[in-house]
Amino acid sequence: AQKITQTQPGMFVQEKEAVTLDCTYDTSDPSYGLFWYKQPSSGEMIFLIYQGSYDQQNATEGRYSLNFQKARKSANLVISASQLGDSAMYFCAMREGGSGYSTLTFGKGTMLLVSP
């Protein structure tokens, strides 16, 4: 089974609107971390936001927030007030604590296009 599933290959949004990118995960480890990375056309992976499995509140970083629903094993990324520069690939990733080190398992990504 896939550990990280991103069901939206592509998403379109108009500038200044909010958009939600879906991510579901599969783990039996009670200790894990969830990450979102952005990959613009330049290719570099840019860290956006982190949510730990023990965190009581949803993570927020500026215009990015994470809608963490632990029971449903989902960690959706919400981008408020989209900007043209948000057009990029977005990857959800997970680190499982029981492995003893911090390798990330990535989903296949969602391409976000922001139009004027």
Next chain:
Amino acid sequence: GAGVSQSPSNKVTEKGKDVELRCDPISGHTALYWYRQSLGQGLEFLIYFQGNSAPDKSGLPSDRFSAERTGGSVSTLTIQRTQQEDSAVYLCASSLAAPTGRLAGGNTRNEQFFGPGTRLTVL
């Protein structure tokens, strides 16, 4: 401060040749990771270093792939007798010392910082 750097940025080689890809992590980062990204795909883990040791090589696709890290800093990924299916972007990342213990994953942000990647094309 300087981020993760990788060289070369692009490499075109002929099938059967050996290639070496270099990664220079952020100063002070003891953990280093290699990933591979094929066209339109997510990232595939290859190998992880903690200091100069590689506790996990399970992602290396074949014995043609090897990696080393010296002085706890620069790492080299070597692909011998390259094949066309090796064509991909090879990404390197670094982080502070990897968290350990069963609670580590859920308690420690310790994000990985990625380099710009090396695009390898095998003709």
